[in-house]
Amino acid sequence: MSSHDEAAAVHHVHRDDVGARMGxxxxxxxxxxxxxxxxxxxAVYRYQNPDQFRAAALELNTxxxxxxxxxxxxxxxxxxxxxxxxQKGNRFLSVVMLDVTLLFALLFMVNKYFEWSTKFAHGxxxxxxxxxxxxxxxxxxxxxxxxxxxxxxxxxxxxxxIILFMLVQVMKKKITSDNHVKLENAGLxxxxxxxxxxxxxxxxYLIQ
Amino acid sequence: xxxxSKQKHPGYLTYVFVWLALLAFTSITxxxxxxxxxxxxxxxxxxxxxxxxALVINIFMHIKFEEKIFKVFLALSGMTLLIIFxxxxxxxxxx
Numbered sequence: 612m613s614s615h616d617e618a619a620a621v622h623h624v625h626r627d628d629v630g631a632r633m634g635x636x637x638x639x640x641x642x643x644x645x646x647x648x649x650x651x652x653x654a655v656y657r658y659q660n661p662d663q664f665r666a667a668a669l670e671l672n673t674x675x676x677x678x679x680x681x682x683x684x685x686x687x688x689x690x691x692x693x694x695x696x697x698q699k700g701n702r703f704l705s706v707v708m709l710d711v712t713l714l715f716a717l718l719f720m721v722n723k724y725f726e727w728s729t730k731f732a733h734g735x736x737x738x739x740x741x742x743x744x745x746x747x748x749x750x751x752x753x754x755x756x757x758x759x760x761x762x763x764x765x766x767x768x769x770x771x772x773i774i775l776f777m778l779v780q781v782m783k784k785k786i787t788s789d790n791h792v793k794l795e796n797a798g799l800x801x802x803x804x805x806x807x808x809x810x811x812x813x814x815x816y817l818i819q
Numbered sequence: 820x821x822x823x824s825k826q827k828h829p830g831y832l833t834y835v836f837v838w839l840a841l842l843a844f845t846s847i848t849x850x851x852x853x854x855x856x857x858x859x860x861x862x863x864x865x866x867x868x869x870x871x872x873a874l875v876i877n878i879f880m881h882i883k884f885e886e887k888i889f890k891v892f893l894a895l896s897g898m899t900l901l902i903i904f905x906x907x908x909x910x911x912x913x914x
Contacts (some may be wrong), residue, residue, distance in 0.1 A: 629886065636889060640896040647900045654904065655911055673849070680845050688838040691879045695831055795881075802880045809871045813864035817852035 628792040635796040639803050646807050649759050653814065656751045663748020668818035670735070671756070675726045676816030679719050680808065686715035687805040690774075690798045700788040702781060709778045712801070716771045723764050756815055763811060766804045773797050827884055837878045844871050 657664045693708035734741030737757055742750055777797045780786045786794050848867040856863065877883040882893060 633889065636892060643896060643900065647903065651904060651907055655907065677849055681842065684838060684841045684845065687875065687879055688834055691834045692831060695828060695834065698828060799880055802875055806872055806875055810868050813848055813868055817848065817864055819852055819855065819860055
């Protein structure tokens with residue numbers, strides 16, 4: 612421990628930042644296994660129905676998928692910048708960056724809304740007549756598409772709530788340059804959501 | 820190493836450069852998907868996704884600057900996932 616930390620220990624009787632981050636990472640590993648199981652199902656079914664997966668994937672909007680990829684990558688950048696800012700003691704920049712991150716998260720969900728509602732309008736949703744009339748491979752593709760991108764979108768929503776919570780804490784000076792492990796852990800969660808999208812994007816939108 | 824419990828984190832510019840690299844890889848993966856490369860298409864897409872993940876995990880998620888035990892845990896969970904995939908496909912392909 613450095614002398615800097617000992618000075619902080621006067622105010623914080625018991626604090627273990629490394630332990631807090633490790634706890635977050637352990638949670639993230641369970642998330643990786645949750646999505647990993649779904650990717651496994653995807654892998655097996657795609658191996659079984661390569662042509663049907665390709666046919667179904669061609670109907671997805673690659674433009675929206677690419678746009679959402681750029682949005683999420685940029686929101687990861689602003690999250691990282693927010694943490695860097697609070698570490699340097701720049702509370703204003705940290706707050707601004709969190710606001711921008713929230714804005715990008717919202718944009719992502721707006722795109723998702725338009726993407727899904729277009730699919731619904733075409734009658735493509737789980738259990739729809741249009742979809743059930745198609746070959747098995749396409750039903751499986753769209754089932755996985757809705758479950759995996761849906762669970763991912765749920766993570767975005769949870770992320771928004773967490774970031775809002777952190778935003779308030781930064782503004783109230785509960786998160787400071789000296790004590791910011793909470794914001795770091797929120798960042799870890801947000802980056803994981805980005806990480807999962809990095810794999811979802813080519814596997815669903817870029818099949819040729 | 821230079822850090823104990825206090826991490827040494829990169830400055831703003833490093834994050835911006837990593838972000839630019841991530842965008843570059845995204846444009847590569849979208850472009851490559853438009854070119855017909857047969858069975859290599861999936862392999863290339865996954866390779867690029869892996870490179871992007873490495874950038875996010877190492878720099879954005881600070882794993883590069885963490886203590887060694889974090890890297891051990893990460894490797895362990897990655898290997899677990901890999902083993903699950905390999906074993907499942909062994910079962911599936913040679914059934």
